[in-house]
Amino acid sequence: MDRENGNRLAVVYVKLKDGVLDPQGSTIKSALENMGYQGIKQIRSGKIFEITFQKDEKRKPEDLIDEICRKLLTNPVIEKYNFEILK
Amino acid sequence: MKFGVIIFPGSNCDYDAYMAIKTVIKQEVEFLWHQDASLHNCDCVILPGGFSYGDYLRTGAIARFSSIMKRVMEFAKDGGLVVGICNGFQILMEAGLLPGAMLKNTSLRFICKFVHIKVENENTPFTNFSKKGQVLKIPIAHSDGNYFIPEEGARKLRENDQIVFRYCDEVGNVTLEANPNGSLENIAGICNQTRNVLGMMPHPERASEAILGSDDGRYIFQSIVNFFNKGR
Numbered sequence: 001m002d003r004e005n006g007n008r009l010a011v012v013y014v015k016l017k018d019g020v021l022d023p024q025g026s027t028i029k030s031a032l033e034n035m036g037y038q039g040i041k042q043i044r045s046g047k048i049f050e051i052t053f054q055k056d057e058k059r060k061p062e063d064l065i066d067e068i069c070r071k072l073l074t075n076p077v078i079e080k081y082n083f084e085i086l087k
Numbered sequence: 088m089k090f091g092v093i094i095f096p097g098s099n100c101d102y103d104a105y106m107a108i109k110t111v112i113k114q115e116v117e118f119l120w121h122q123d124a125s126l127h128n129c130d131c132v133i134l135p136g137g138f139s140y141g142d143y144l145r146t147g148a149i150a151r152f153s154s155i156m157k158r159v160m161e162f163a164k165d166g167g168l169v170v171g172i173c174n175g176f177q178i179l180m181e182a183g184l185l186p187g188a189m190l191k192n193t194s195l196r197f198i199c200k201f202v203h204i205k206v207e208n209e210n211t212p213f214t215n216f217s218k219k220g221q222v223l224k225i226p227i228a229h230s231d232g233n234y235f236i237p238e239e240g241a242r243k244l245r246e247n248d249q250i251v252f253r254y255c256d257e258v259g260n261v262t263l264e265a266n267p268n269g270s271l272e273n274i275a276g277i278c279n280q281t282r283n284v285l286g287m288m289p290h291p292e293r294a295s296e297a298i299l300g301s302d303d304g305r306y307i308f309q310s311i312v313n314f315f316n317k318g319r
Contacts, residue, residue: 023190023193075145077235
């Protein structure tokens with residue numbers, strides 16, 4: 001999107017926490033094995049969100065995105081996240 | 088006693104719950120809209136099954152921020168009776184009114200069938216009309232019913248007797264084979280620590296008349312009415 005207008009882009013990666021069962025990941029793994037791929041140890045599925053947002057002078061973009069992740073994008077019982085803010 | 092059934096965008100068991108209470112349990116009941124600012128003096132609020140907001144993001148994650156949910160959270164904190172069925176259970180967990188979260192069923196399939204559940208705790212407003220160990224035949228219909236909670240949370244659930252229902256076989260054996268979705272410890276329903284909030288994946292409203300294949304769901308609704316009448 002138009003980053004000239006002061007817009008920023010954040011990319012959020014959401015993953016299941018280690019130890020939380022991932023039925024989708026394990027099904028994809030067995031599909032790969034059936035396709036003949038060998039040596040695939042594990043597949044963990046996840047989600048990506050690209051957030052285009054207006055720069056707010058009063059607030060660090062990291063704080064804003066972190067709050068969005070905590071409040072809505074992830075469920076802390078089962079998920080973890082990290083993000084990067086692309087200049 | 089007055090029940091309220093909340094309608095979220097995408098709820099689809101709202102009428103089933105409404106009819107079960109009105110025609111089978113014969114209590115006053117009204118619909119509550121997700122944007123309502125009050126619970127209309129209802130004594131028990133039901134969050135019905137369905138696919139609120141299309142299950143986008145995570146099941147229940149968006150409905151949890153509906154304006155009526157602020158009232159539901161206050162109501163629950165004050166000891167009000169709240170029941171979440173299926174998607175309603177998922178919403179209650181997202182709202183933090185019940186611990187844990189749902190993962191996809193281990194089979195990755197949407198499962199719609201009758202199952203048996205065992206009453207593990209009969210000392211709740213939702214199960215007092217049934218007996219401990221009683222087996223209820225009630226259907227499930229979900230993709231995300233694989234209950235998960237980290238070990239410490241599971242221990243608390245056990246210690247506080249918050250596990251209300253477990254999936255079991257016809258005669259009440261809690262076995263791996265009787266677990267339809269991979270739920271931790273066969274958990275089908277839990278309550279909060281103060282016992283006024285219940286979440287369950289099976290649909291009691293779909294099993295409230297014999298013509299539907301089972302009327303065991305009545306035990307849950309009738310328990311609520313008994314509990315309420317006793318307290319008055």
